[in-house]
Amino acid sequence: MNVPAELRYTESHEWVRTESDGTITVGITDHAQEALGDLVFIELPEVGRRVEAGEAIAVVESVKAASDVYAPVGGEVAAVNSSVVDAPEKVNADAYANWLYKLKPANAAELAKLLDASGYTKIVGEA
Amino acid sequence: MLKQTPLNAAHRAAGAKLVDFGGWEMPVSYGSQIEEHHAVRRDAGMFDVSHMLAVDLTGADARAYLRYALANNVDKLTKPGKALYSCLLNPQGGVLDDLIVYFMRDDWFRIVVNAATADKDLAWFDSLAAQRGSAVSIAPRRDLAMVAVQGPHAREKVWQALPGSREASEGLKPFFAAQAGEALIGRTGYTGEDGFEITLPATLAVPLWKALVAAGVRPCGLGARDTLRLEAGMNLYGQDMTERETPLESGLAWTVDLMSARDFVGKAALANPPQRTQVGLVLADKGGVLRSHQKVATAMGAGEVTSGTFSPTLGRSIALARLPAGVTPEARVEVEVRDKKLAARVVKPPFVRNGEVLVKD
Numbered sequence: 092m093n094v095p096a097e098l099r100y101t102e103s104h105e106w107v108r109t110e111s112d113g114t115i116t117v118g119i120t121d122h123a124q125e126a127l128g129d130l131v132f133i134e135l136p137e138v139g140r141r142v143e144a145g146e147a148i149a150v151v152e153s154v155k156a157a158s159d160v161y162a163p164v165g166g167e168v169a170a171v172n173s174s175v176v177d178a179p180e181k182v183n184a185d186a187y188a189n190w191l192y193k194l195k196p197a198n199a200a201e202l203a204k205l206l207d208a209s210g211y212t213k214i215v216g217e218a
Numbered sequence: 219m220l221k222q223t224p225l226n227a228a229h230r231a232a233g234a235k236l237v238d239f240g241g242w243e244m245p246v247s248y249g250s251q252i253e254e255h256h257a258v259r260r261d262a263g264m265f266d267v268s269h270m271l272a273v274d275l276t277g278a279d280a281r282a283y284l285r286y287a288l289a290n291n292v293d294k295l296t297k298p299g300k301a302l303y304s305c306l307l308n309p310q311g312g313v314l315d316d317l318i319v320y321f322m323r324d325d326w327f328r329i330v331v332n333a334a335t336a337d338k339d340l341a342w343f344d345s346l347a348a349q350r351g352s353a354v355s356i357a358p359r360r361d362l363a364m365v366a367v368q369g370p371h372a373r374e375k376v377w378q379a380l381p382g383s384r385e386a387s388e389g390l391k392p393f394f395a396a397q398a399g400e401a402l403i404g405r406t407g408y409t410g411e412d413g414f415e416i417t418l419p420a421t422l423a424v425p426l427w428k429a430l431v432a433a434g435v436r437p438c439g440l441g442a443r444d445t446l447r448l449e450a451g452m453n454l455y456g457q458d459m460t461e462r463e464t465p466l467e468s469g470l471a472w473t474v475d476l477m478s479a480r481d482f483v484g485k486a487a488l489a490n491p492p493q494r495t496q497v498g499l500v501l502a503d504k505g506g507v508l509r510s511h512q513k514v515a516t517a518m519g520a521g522e523v524t525s526g527t528f529s530p531t532l533g534r535s536i537a538l539a540r541l542p543a544g545v546t547p548e549a550r551v552e553v554e555v556r557d558k559k560l561a562a563r564v565v566k567p568p569f570v571r572n573g574e575v576l577v578k579d
Contacts, residue, residue: 128235128441129252131528132505150556152507154251154441154528157556183250 092212093121095187099202100211101163106187107205114169115202118190119151119160119182122215127153130179135171135192142166142194144201149191151182164201166194223268224363224423232437240334242269244440251441255530258409258446259573262369263438264430269333272362272417273340276326277354284319284327286482287346289465291475295321299395301406304473305465306331306339311487312461313468315339316453318406320395328402330364330417332455346483363423367435368413368446370573376403376414379429387414401426408443410450410571448527448536451498451567457510458496458524458538464488467540469496469567494521495543498567499551500577501535506555508537508562515552515559518542523553531570532577538567 094100099107104123108116124130132152142148142162149160170193175181181189196202206214220243229236234245245266247254257263275284284292290304300321306314315335320328331339336358343356367376377384386398387405392412395404401418418426431437444454451469453459459468466474466488476488501508508526521541529536537553541564545551549564565577 128247129250131252132507134505154445154507157507180252 092215093187094208094212094215096208098187099163099205099207101161101205102214103161104215105160105163107163107202109202110193113199114193114195115163115166116190116193117160117163119186120211120215121186123158124183124186127151127158128155129153130182133175133179133182133191135173135176136168138168138171140168142168151179151191160191162194163205164194164196165198166196169193169195221269223266224420225266225268225427228424228427229266229437234437234439237440239269239440240332242333244269245437247439247441248437251439251445252530254436254438254442255445257436258369258411258438258442259531259570260369261436262367262372262375262413262434263436263442264368264372264427265366265438265440265443266364266427267366267415268363268420268423270364271331271333271336272359272364273329273331273343274326274357274359275329275343275354276357277352278325279352279354280325280327283347283350283352283354285480286350287343288319289474289482289484291478291480292319292321292327293478293480294475295319297394298322299390301393301395301404305470306342307465307482307484307487308461309483309487311464311484313455313459313463313465313470314342314461316455316459316470316473320402320404334456361420362417363420364415364417365423365426365430366407366409366413366415367430368407368409368411370412372411372413372435373405375430375433375435376416379433379435380416380426408450408452409446410452410568411446411573445527445530448525448538449529449531449568449570451538451569453496453538454525463540464492466492467494467496469538491543493543494540495545496524497539497541497545497547498565498569498577499523499526499537499539499553499562500532500565500569501537501553502561502563504534506535506558506560508535508553508555513554514539514541514562515554516541516545516549518544521545521551529569531573532575536569537562
Protein backbone atom coordinates (compact mmCIF):
# COMPACT_ATOMS: atom_id res chain seq x y z
CA MET A 92 0.00 0.00 0.00
CA ASN A 93 1.31 3.40 -1.02
CA VAL A 94 1.13 5.86 1.89
CA PRO A 95 4.14 8.25 1.86
CA ALA A 96 5.51 8.83 5.34
CA GLU A 97 6.18 12.54 4.89
CA LEU A 98 2.54 13.46 4.17
CA ARG A 99 -0.48 13.90 6.43
CA TYR A 100 -3.94 12.49 5.73
CA THR A 101 -7.66 12.82 6.34
CA GLU A 102 -10.18 10.07 6.97
CA SER A 103 -11.81 11.10 3.69
CA HIS A 104 -8.70 10.02 1.77
CA GLU A 105 -7.04 13.34 1.05
CA TRP A 106 -3.27 13.76 1.44
CA VAL A 107 -1.79 17.01 2.71
CA ARG A 108 1.70 18.47 2.36
CA THR A 109 2.66 21.59 4.31
CA GLU A 110 4.86 23.89 2.22
CA SER A 111 7.61 26.14 3.53
CA ASP A 112 5.42 29.22 3.01
CA GLY A 113 2.71 27.81 5.25
CA THR A 114 0.29 26.87 2.50
CA ILE A 115 -0.84 23.27 2.13
CA THR A 116 -1.01 21.20 -1.03
CA VAL A 117 -3.87 18.68 -1.20
CA GLY A 118 -4.65 15.68 -3.38
CA ILE A 119 -6.40 12.32 -3.11
CA THR A 120 -4.56 9.22 -1.93
CA ASP A 121 -3.53 6.20 -3.94
CA HIS A 122 -6.16 4.20 -2.06
CA ALA A 123 -8.82 6.68 -3.22
CA GLN A 124 -7.80 6.63 -6.89
CA GLU A 125 -7.71 2.83 -6.84
CA ALA A 126 -11.16 2.60 -5.31
CA LEU A 127 -12.62 5.10 -7.78
CA GLY A 128 -11.11 3.59 -10.92
CA ASP A 129 -10.37 5.53 -14.11
CA LEU A 130 -11.05 9.23 -13.47
CA VAL A 131 -12.79 11.10 -16.27
CA PHE A 132 -13.68 14.47 -14.77
CA ILE A 133 -12.23 16.71 -12.09
CA GLU A 134 -13.93 19.88 -10.88
CA LEU A 135 -11.69 22.27 -8.93
CA PRO A 136 -12.66 25.30 -6.80
CA GLU A 137 -12.06 28.91 -7.75
CA VAL A 138 -8.92 30.55 -6.45
CA GLY A 139 -9.86 32.85 -3.59
CA ARG A 140 -12.77 30.75 -2.35
CA ARG A 141 -12.96 30.46 1.42
CA VAL A 142 -13.80 27.07 2.92
CA GLU A 143 -14.24 25.51 6.32
CA ALA A 144 -12.65 22.29 7.51
CA GLY A 145 -14.61 19.34 6.16
CA GLU A 146 -16.39 21.33 3.48
CA ALA A 147 -16.75 19.75 0.02
CA ILE A 148 -14.34 21.69 -2.17
CA ALA A 149 -13.77 19.66 -5.33
CA VAL A 150 -15.22 16.70 -7.24
CA VAL A 151 -13.42 13.75 -8.76
CA GLU A 152 -15.55 11.60 -11.01
CA SER A 153 -14.70 8.19 -12.36
CA VAL A 154 -16.63 6.06 -14.83
CA LYS A 155 -18.08 4.35 -11.76
CA ALA A 156 -19.08 7.27 -9.49
CA ALA A 157 -18.58 10.90 -8.48
CA SER A 158 -16.84 11.62 -5.20
CA ASP A 159 -16.49 14.84 -3.22
CA VAL A 160 -13.06 16.01 -2.13
CA TYR A 161 -13.00 17.87 1.19
CA ALA A 162 -10.99 20.70 2.70
CA PRO A 163 -8.77 19.18 5.42
CA VAL A 164 -8.69 22.48 7.30
CA GLY A 165 -10.38 25.86 6.90
CA GLY A 166 -8.77 28.48 4.70
CA GLU A 167 -8.62 30.17 1.30
CA VAL A 168 -7.91 28.46 -2.02
CA ALA A 169 -4.51 29.72 -3.15
CA ALA A 170 -4.04 27.71 -6.35
CA VAL A 171 -5.52 24.87 -8.38
CA ASN A 172 -3.82 22.32 -10.63
CA SER A 173 -5.57 22.84 -13.96
CA SER A 174 -3.37 20.24 -15.68
CA VAL A 175 -5.41 17.47 -14.06
CA VAL A 176 -8.67 18.94 -15.36
CA ASP A 177 -7.56 18.22 -18.92
CA ALA A 178 -6.04 14.85 -18.04
CA PRO A 179 -7.74 13.32 -14.98
CA GLU A 180 -6.02 10.00 -15.66
CA LYS A 181 -2.81 11.58 -14.33
CA VAL A 182 -4.22 11.27 -10.82
CA ASN A 183 -4.72 7.53 -11.36
CA ALA A 184 -1.17 7.22 -12.66
CA ASP A 185 0.36 9.01 -9.66
CA ALA A 186 -1.97 10.33 -6.99
CA TYR A 187 0.82 11.97 -4.97
CA ALA A 188 2.57 13.74 -7.85
CA ASN A 189 -0.71 15.22 -9.15
CA TRP A 190 -2.12 17.58 -6.59
CA LEU A 191 -5.57 19.15 -6.85
CA TYR A 192 -5.51 22.47 -4.95
CA LYS A 193 -3.52 24.55 -2.47
CA LEU A 194 -4.97 26.23 0.60
CA LYS A 195 -3.78 29.07 2.80
CA PRO A 196 -4.89 27.71 6.20
CA ALA A 197 -6.91 30.11 8.35
CA ASN A 198 -5.58 28.46 11.50
CA ALA A 199 -2.34 26.48 11.32
CA ALA A 200 -3.22 24.70 14.57
CA GLU A 201 -5.91 22.73 12.73
CA LEU A 202 -3.16 20.88 10.83
CA ALA A 203 -2.23 19.00 14.00
CA LYS A 204 -5.55 17.14 13.81
CA LEU A 205 -4.56 15.40 10.57
CA LEU A 206 -3.57 11.74 10.52
CA ASP A 207 -0.01 10.67 10.02
CA ALA A 208 0.92 7.87 7.61
CA SER A 209 0.48 5.09 10.14
CA GLY A 210 -2.86 6.51 11.29
CA TYR A 211 -4.13 6.59 7.72
CA THR A 212 -2.73 3.14 6.96
CA LYS A 213 -4.76 1.75 9.88
CA ILE A 214 -7.96 3.20 8.42
CA VAL A 215 -7.50 1.81 4.92
CA GLY A 216 -6.14 -1.47 6.26
CA GLU A 217 -9.47 -2.03 7.96
CA ALA A 218 -11.45 -1.17 4.82
CA MET B 219 -20.95 -16.93 -0.84
CA LEU B 220 -20.55 -15.60 -4.39
CA LYS B 221 -20.63 -17.96 -7.35
CA GLN B 222 -17.38 -18.28 -9.28
CA THR B 223 -16.76 -19.09 -12.93
CA PRO B 224 -14.09 -21.61 -14.05
CA LEU B 225 -11.81 -18.62 -14.79
CA ASN B 226 -11.87 -17.13 -11.30
CA ALA B 227 -8.30 -18.13 -10.45
CA ALA B 228 -7.07 -16.74 -13.77
CA HIS B 229 -8.71 -13.38 -12.99
CA ARG B 230 -7.10 -13.27 -9.55
CA ALA B 231 -3.69 -14.17 -10.97
CA ALA B 232 -4.03 -11.29 -13.44
CA GLY B 233 -4.71 -8.83 -10.64
CA ALA B 234 -8.40 -8.31 -11.36
CA LYS B 235 -10.57 -6.12 -9.16
CA LEU B 236 -13.45 -8.51 -8.38
CA VAL B 237 -17.02 -7.44 -7.65
CA ASP B 238 -20.42 -8.99 -7.00
CA PHE B 239 -22.40 -9.06 -10.23
CA GLY B 240 -25.79 -10.72 -9.84
CA GLY B 241 -24.40 -13.09 -7.21
CA TRP B 242 -21.27 -13.91 -9.22
CA GLU B 243 -17.72 -12.85 -8.40
CA MET B 244 -16.61 -11.14 -11.62
CA PRO B 245 -13.70 -8.92 -12.72
CA VAL B 246 -14.68 -5.27 -13.15
CA SER B 247 -11.22 -4.48 -14.54
CA TYR B 248 -7.60 -5.68 -14.44
CA GLY B 249 -6.14 -2.19 -14.05
CA SER B 250 -7.63 0.44 -16.35
CA GLN B 251 -11.11 -0.14 -17.72
CA ILE B 252 -10.56 2.67 -20.22
CA GLU B 253 -7.44 0.98 -21.62
CA GLU B 254 -9.41 -2.27 -21.84
CA HIS B 255 -12.17 -0.47 -23.75
CA HIS B 256 -9.66 0.95 -26.26
CA ALA B 257 -8.10 -2.52 -26.69
CA VAL B 258 -11.44 -3.88 -27.89
CA ARG B 259 -12.11 -0.99 -30.28
CA ARG B 260 -8.58 -1.09 -31.73
CA ASP B 261 -7.32 -4.67 -31.38
CA ALA B 262 -8.76 -7.61 -29.39
CA GLY B 263 -10.08 -7.99 -25.86
CA MET B 264 -11.87 -10.81 -24.09
CA PHE B 265 -14.54 -11.17 -21.44
CA ASP B 266 -15.36 -14.09 -19.16
CA VAL B 267 -19.12 -14.32 -19.63
CA SER B 268 -19.51 -17.74 -18.03
CA HIS B 269 -21.94 -16.28 -15.54
CA MET B 270 -24.49 -16.13 -18.35
CA LEU B 271 -26.46 -19.31 -18.88
CA ALA B 272 -26.85 -21.46 -21.99
CA VAL B 273 -30.13 -23.38 -22.01
CA ASP B 274 -30.65 -26.23 -24.44
CA LEU B 275 -34.22 -26.63 -25.58
CA THR B 276 -34.75 -29.98 -27.31
CA GLY B 277 -37.66 -32.06 -28.51
CA ALA B 278 -40.21 -32.32 -31.27
CA ASP B 279 -42.05 -29.15 -30.15
CA ALA B 280 -38.93 -27.00 -29.75
CA ARG B 281 -39.63 -24.66 -32.64
CA ALA B 282 -43.36 -24.40 -31.98
CA TYR B 283 -42.69 -23.70 -28.30
CA LEU B 284 -40.28 -20.86 -29.11
CA ARG B 285 -42.64 -19.39 -31.71
CA TYR B 286 -45.01 -18.82 -28.82
CA ALA B 287 -42.54 -18.02 -26.05
CA LEU B 288 -40.40 -15.37 -27.76
CA ALA B 289 -41.34 -11.92 -29.05
CA ASN B 290 -39.05 -12.27 -32.07
CA ASN B 291 -39.90 -14.94 -34.60
CA VAL B 292 -37.71 -18.08 -34.67
CA ASP B 293 -39.12 -18.88 -38.09
CA LYS B 294 -36.46 -16.42 -39.27
CA LEU B 295 -33.98 -19.16 -38.28
CA THR B 296 -33.87 -21.51 -41.23
CA LYS B 297 -30.15 -22.28 -41.53
CA PRO B 298 -28.48 -24.33 -38.78
CA GLY B 299 -26.25 -22.07 -36.68
CA LYS B 300 -28.28 -18.91 -37.27
CA ALA B 301 -28.91 -16.74 -34.19
CA LEU B 302 -31.62 -14.26 -33.25
CA TYR B 303 -31.81 -11.56 -30.56
CA SER B 304 -35.19 -11.49 -28.80
CA CYS B 305 -37.03 -10.34 -25.74
CA LEU B 306 -38.81 -12.78 -23.47
CA LEU B 307 -42.10 -11.18 -22.43
CA ASN B 308 -44.69 -11.79 -19.75
CA PRO B 309 -48.40 -11.69 -20.67
CA GLN B 310 -48.55 -7.96 -19.87
CA GLY B 311 -45.87 -7.30 -22.50
CA GLY B 312 -43.23 -6.57 -19.87
CA VAL B 313 -39.69 -7.72 -20.55
CA LEU B 314 -38.58 -10.72 -18.47
CA ASP B 315 -35.17 -10.83 -20.16
CA ASP B 316 -33.36 -10.28 -23.43
CA LEU B 317 -31.57 -13.25 -24.95
CA ILE B 318 -30.03 -14.81 -28.02
CA VAL B 319 -31.43 -18.03 -29.48
CA TYR B 320 -29.39 -20.24 -31.82
CA PHE B 321 -31.04 -22.70 -34.19
CA MET B 322 -28.90 -25.84 -33.98
CA ARG B 323 -31.21 -28.55 -35.41
CA ASP B 324 -34.95 -28.95 -35.89
CA ASP B 325 -35.21 -30.48 -32.44
CA TRP B 326 -32.50 -28.38 -30.71
CA PHE B 327 -32.28 -24.66 -30.02
CA ARG B 328 -29.78 -23.06 -27.65
CA ILE B 329 -30.79 -19.95 -25.70
CA VAL B 330 -28.33 -17.74 -23.84
CA VAL B 331 -29.84 -15.73 -21.00
CA ASN B 332 -28.52 -13.16 -18.52
CA ALA B 333 -26.91 -14.25 -15.27
CA ALA B 334 -29.18 -12.39 -12.85
CA THR B 335 -32.36 -13.59 -14.55
CA ALA B 336 -31.36 -17.20 -15.30
CA ASP B 337 -33.33 -18.81 -12.48
CA LYS B 338 -36.38 -16.67 -13.21
CA ASP B 339 -36.20 -17.50 -16.92
CA LEU B 340 -35.87 -21.25 -16.31
CA ALA B 341 -38.89 -21.25 -14.00
CA TRP B 342 -40.82 -19.33 -16.64
CA PHE B 343 -39.75 -21.65 -19.47
CA ASP B 344 -40.75 -24.69 -17.39
CA SER B 345 -44.14 -23.32 -16.42
CA LEU B 346 -44.90 -22.28 -19.99
CA ALA B 347 -44.01 -25.76 -21.29
CA ALA B 348 -46.20 -27.38 -18.67
CA GLN B 349 -49.05 -24.97 -19.43
CA ARG B 350 -48.96 -25.79 -23.12
CA GLY B 351 -48.14 -29.47 -22.77
CA SER B 352 -45.15 -28.94 -25.08
CA ALA B 353 -42.94 -31.94 -25.92
CA VAL B 354 -39.73 -30.15 -25.01
CA SER B 355 -36.83 -30.69 -22.63
CA ILE B 356 -35.32 -27.59 -21.04
CA ALA B 357 -31.74 -28.19 -19.91
CA PRO B 358 -29.63 -25.50 -18.23
CA ARG B 359 -25.98 -26.01 -19.24
CA ARG B 360 -24.08 -25.12 -16.08
CA ASP B 361 -21.28 -27.37 -17.35
CA LEU B 362 -20.39 -24.80 -20.03
CA ALA B 363 -18.14 -21.75 -19.86
CA MET B 364 -18.31 -18.77 -22.21
CA VAL B 365 -15.64 -16.37 -23.45
CA ALA B 366 -16.35 -13.36 -25.67
CA VAL B 367 -13.41 -12.25 -27.82
CA GLN B 368 -14.09 -8.89 -29.45
CA GLY B 369 -12.33 -6.38 -31.66
CA PRO B 370 -11.08 -5.96 -35.23
CA HIS B 371 -8.34 -8.58 -34.65
CA ALA B 372 -10.40 -10.87 -32.44
CA ARG B 373 -11.32 -13.57 -34.92
CA GLU B 374 -7.76 -13.86 -36.19
CA LYS B 375 -6.45 -14.30 -32.65
CA VAL B 376 -9.08 -16.91 -31.83
CA TRP B 377 -7.90 -18.90 -34.87
CA GLN B 378 -4.33 -18.67 -33.58
CA ALA B 379 -5.33 -19.80 -30.12
CA LEU B 380 -7.89 -22.53 -30.78
CA PRO B 381 -6.82 -25.41 -33.03
CA GLY B 382 -9.44 -26.31 -35.62
CA SER B 383 -11.38 -23.12 -35.12
CA ARG B 384 -10.35 -21.43 -38.35
CA GLU B 385 -11.71 -24.17 -40.59
CA ALA B 386 -14.92 -24.31 -38.57
CA SER B 387 -15.62 -20.59 -38.30
CA GLU B 388 -13.77 -18.63 -41.00
CA GLY B 389 -16.85 -18.67 -43.23
CA LEU B 390 -19.30 -17.61 -40.54
CA LYS B 391 -21.41 -14.56 -41.28
CA PRO B 392 -22.42 -12.27 -38.39
CA PHE B 393 -25.07 -13.88 -36.18
CA PHE B 394 -24.18 -17.41 -37.16
CA ALA B 395 -22.51 -20.11 -35.06
CA ALA B 396 -20.63 -23.31 -35.83
CA GLN B 397 -19.27 -26.20 -33.83
CA ALA B 398 -15.47 -26.50 -33.57
CA GLY B 399 -14.70 -29.67 -31.63
CA GLU B 400 -16.31 -29.23 -28.24
CA ALA B 401 -16.70 -25.50 -28.67
CA LEU B 402 -19.59 -23.61 -30.22
CA ILE B 403 -18.27 -20.46 -31.91
CA GLY B 404 -20.75 -17.69 -32.63
CA ARG B 405 -20.02 -14.52 -34.55
CA THR B 406 -21.92 -12.44 -32.03
CA GLY B 407 -21.07 -9.93 -29.31
CA TYR B 408 -22.06 -7.10 -27.04
CA THR B 409 -19.51 -4.48 -28.05
CA GLY B 410 -20.31 -3.22 -31.54
CA GLU B 411 -17.07 -4.76 -32.84
CA ASP B 412 -16.56 -7.97 -34.82
CA GLY B 413 -15.61 -11.07 -32.87
CA PHE B 414 -16.68 -14.41 -31.49
CA GLU B 415 -18.46 -15.71 -28.43
CA ILE B 416 -17.16 -19.16 -27.60
CA THR B 417 -19.16 -21.63 -25.52
CA LEU B 418 -17.27 -24.71 -24.37
CA PRO B 419 -17.00 -27.26 -21.55
CA ALA B 420 -15.93 -25.60 -18.31
CA THR B 421 -12.88 -27.89 -18.11
CA LEU B 422 -11.50 -26.32 -21.30
CA ALA B 423 -12.00 -22.69 -20.23
CA VAL B 424 -8.64 -22.08 -18.55
CA PRO B 425 -6.51 -23.51 -21.42
CA LEU B 426 -8.52 -21.43 -23.89
CA TRP B 427 -8.08 -18.24 -21.82
CA LYS B 428 -4.33 -18.82 -21.51
CA ALA B 429 -3.99 -19.52 -25.26
CA LEU B 430 -5.88 -16.32 -26.05
CA VAL B 431 -3.63 -14.31 -23.72
CA ALA B 432 -0.62 -15.85 -25.50
CA ALA B 433 -2.14 -14.81 -28.83
CA GLY B 434 -2.24 -11.21 -27.62
CA VAL B 435 -5.86 -10.86 -26.53
CA ARG B 436 -6.31 -8.51 -23.57
CA PRO B 437 -8.45 -9.62 -20.62
CA CYS B 438 -11.25 -7.07 -20.10
CA GLY B 439 -13.72 -6.68 -17.27
CA LEU B 440 -17.31 -5.64 -16.73
CA GLY B 441 -16.41 -1.96 -16.58
CA ALA B 442 -15.20 -1.99 -20.19
CA ARG B 443 -18.07 -4.29 -21.14
CA ASP B 444 -20.52 -1.62 -20.00
CA THR B 445 -18.86 1.33 -21.76
CA LEU B 446 -18.54 -0.72 -24.96
CA ARG B 447 -22.14 -1.93 -25.06
CA LEU B 448 -23.47 1.55 -24.32
CA GLU B 449 -21.41 3.07 -27.14
CA ALA B 450 -22.86 0.30 -29.33
CA GLY B 451 -26.39 1.32 -28.31
CA MET B 452 -27.11 -2.05 -26.71
CA ASN B 453 -29.54 -2.37 -23.82
CA LEU B 454 -28.69 -3.81 -20.43
CA TYR B 455 -31.52 -5.79 -18.88
CA GLY B 456 -32.41 -4.61 -15.41
CA GLN B 457 -31.34 -1.09 -16.25
CA ASP B 458 -32.64 -0.07 -19.70
CA MET B 459 -35.67 -2.31 -19.38
CA THR B 460 -37.35 -4.38 -16.68
CA GLU B 461 -40.64 -6.24 -16.34
CA ARG B 462 -42.28 -2.83 -15.98
CA GLU B 463 -41.48 -1.79 -19.54
CA THR B 464 -42.44 -3.16 -22.94
CA PRO B 465 -39.89 -3.61 -25.72
CA LEU B 466 -41.61 -0.78 -27.62
CA GLU B 467 -40.70 1.68 -24.84
CA SER B 468 -37.15 0.34 -24.71
CA GLY B 469 -35.86 0.90 -28.23
CA LEU B 470 -36.51 -2.78 -29.00
CA ALA B 471 -39.48 -2.58 -31.36
CA TRP B 472 -37.13 -3.93 -34.05
CA THR B 473 -36.81 -7.18 -32.09
CA VAL B 474 -40.56 -7.79 -31.90
CA ASP B 475 -42.21 -9.46 -34.85
CA LEU B 476 -45.71 -7.98 -34.96
CA MET B 477 -46.14 -8.47 -38.70
CA SER B 478 -47.01 -12.16 -38.84
CA ALA B 479 -50.24 -13.75 -37.58
CA ARG B 480 -48.20 -15.68 -35.01
CA ASP B 481 -49.49 -15.44 -31.46
CA PHE B 482 -46.86 -15.09 -28.72
CA VAL B 483 -46.77 -14.29 -25.02
CA GLY B 484 -47.36 -10.56 -24.51
CA LYS B 485 -48.49 -9.82 -28.09
CA ALA B 486 -51.91 -8.42 -27.13
CA ALA B 487 -50.33 -5.96 -24.72
CA LEU B 488 -48.24 -4.40 -27.51
CA ALA B 489 -51.20 -3.27 -29.61
CA ASN B 490 -51.02 0.41 -28.63
CA PRO B 491 -48.26 2.82 -29.66
CA PRO B 492 -45.95 3.55 -26.74
CA GLN B 493 -46.13 6.86 -24.81
CA ARG B 494 -42.42 6.75 -24.14
CA THR B 495 -39.48 5.76 -26.32
CA GLN B 496 -35.80 5.13 -25.85
CA VAL B 497 -33.24 7.53 -27.32
CA GLY B 498 -29.54 8.21 -27.02
CA LEU B 499 -28.09 11.28 -25.33
CA VAL B 500 -24.70 12.93 -25.78
CA LEU B 501 -23.68 15.41 -23.10
CA ALA B 502 -22.81 18.74 -24.69
CA ASP B 503 -19.97 19.56 -22.29
CA LYS B 504 -17.00 17.39 -21.42
CA GLY B 505 -17.64 17.84 -17.71
CA GLY B 506 -19.98 15.49 -15.84
CA VAL B 507 -21.30 11.97 -16.32
CA LEU B 508 -24.85 10.94 -17.22
CA ARG B 509 -26.13 8.15 -14.94
CA SER B 510 -29.23 6.00 -14.41
CA HIS B 511 -32.30 7.73 -12.96
CA GLN B 512 -31.19 11.29 -13.68
CA LYS B 513 -34.19 13.43 -14.66
CA VAL B 514 -34.36 14.72 -18.21
CA ALA B 515 -36.34 17.85 -19.15
CA THR B 516 -37.60 17.98 -22.75
CA ALA B 517 -39.98 20.17 -24.75
CA MET B 518 -42.47 17.27 -24.64
CA GLY B 519 -42.25 16.58 -20.89
CA ALA B 520 -39.99 14.82 -18.40
CA GLY B 521 -38.02 11.63 -18.90
CA GLU B 522 -35.24 9.67 -17.28
CA VAL B 523 -31.76 8.38 -18.06
CA THR B 524 -31.80 4.57 -17.99
CA SER B 525 -28.06 3.94 -18.51
CA GLY B 526 -25.27 6.49 -18.60
CA THR B 527 -21.51 6.41 -18.66
CA PHE B 528 -18.36 8.10 -19.91
CA SER B 529 -17.63 7.11 -23.52
CA PRO B 530 -13.89 6.56 -23.97
CA THR B 531 -14.26 6.70 -27.77
CA LEU B 532 -16.18 10.01 -27.82
CA GLY B 533 -14.35 11.49 -24.83
CA ARG B 534 -17.58 12.63 -23.23
CA SER B 535 -20.62 11.21 -21.47
CA ILE B 536 -23.38 9.34 -23.31
CA ALA B 537 -26.59 7.71 -22.19
CA LEU B 538 -29.70 5.81 -23.13
CA ALA B 539 -32.85 7.52 -21.88
CA ARG B 540 -36.59 6.92 -21.80
CA LEU B 541 -38.29 10.12 -22.95
CA PRO B 542 -41.82 11.10 -24.02
CA ALA B 543 -42.58 9.77 -27.50
CA GLY B 544 -42.10 12.54 -30.02
CA VAL B 545 -38.69 13.73 -28.82
CA THR B 546 -36.53 13.26 -31.90
CA PRO B 547 -32.81 13.18 -32.74
CA GLU B 548 -31.04 16.55 -32.59
CA ALA B 549 -33.53 17.83 -29.97
CA ARG B 550 -31.82 19.61 -27.07
CA VAL B 551 -32.68 18.48 -23.55
CA GLU B 552 -31.48 19.20 -20.01
CA VAL B 553 -30.33 16.55 -17.59
CA GLU B 554 -30.10 16.98 -13.80
CA VAL B 555 -26.55 15.85 -13.11
CA ARG B 556 -25.72 16.05 -9.41
CA ASP B 557 -26.69 19.65 -8.55
CA LYS B 558 -26.56 21.12 -12.07
CA LYS B 559 -28.74 21.14 -15.19
CA LEU B 560 -26.54 20.12 -18.12
CA ALA B 561 -27.34 20.37 -21.82
CA ALA B 562 -27.50 17.18 -23.90
CA ARG B 563 -28.29 16.34 -27.51
CA VAL B 564 -30.72 13.57 -28.49
CA VAL B 565 -29.28 11.05 -30.96
CA LYS B 566 -30.32 7.77 -32.51
CA PRO B 567 -28.04 5.02 -31.19
CA PRO B 568 -25.60 3.42 -31.83
CA PHE B 569 -22.97 5.98 -30.90
CA VAL B 570 -20.06 3.87 -32.20
CA ARG B 571 -19.86 0.85 -34.55
CA ASN B 572 -16.72 -0.94 -35.71
CA GLY B 573 -14.54 1.70 -34.10
CA GLU B 574 -16.27 4.60 -35.86
CA VAL B 575 -18.17 7.43 -34.18
CA LEU B 576 -21.62 7.68 -35.75
CA VAL B 577 -23.01 10.64 -33.80
CA LYS B 578 -20.67 13.45 -34.80
CA ASP B 579 -21.56 16.99 -33.72
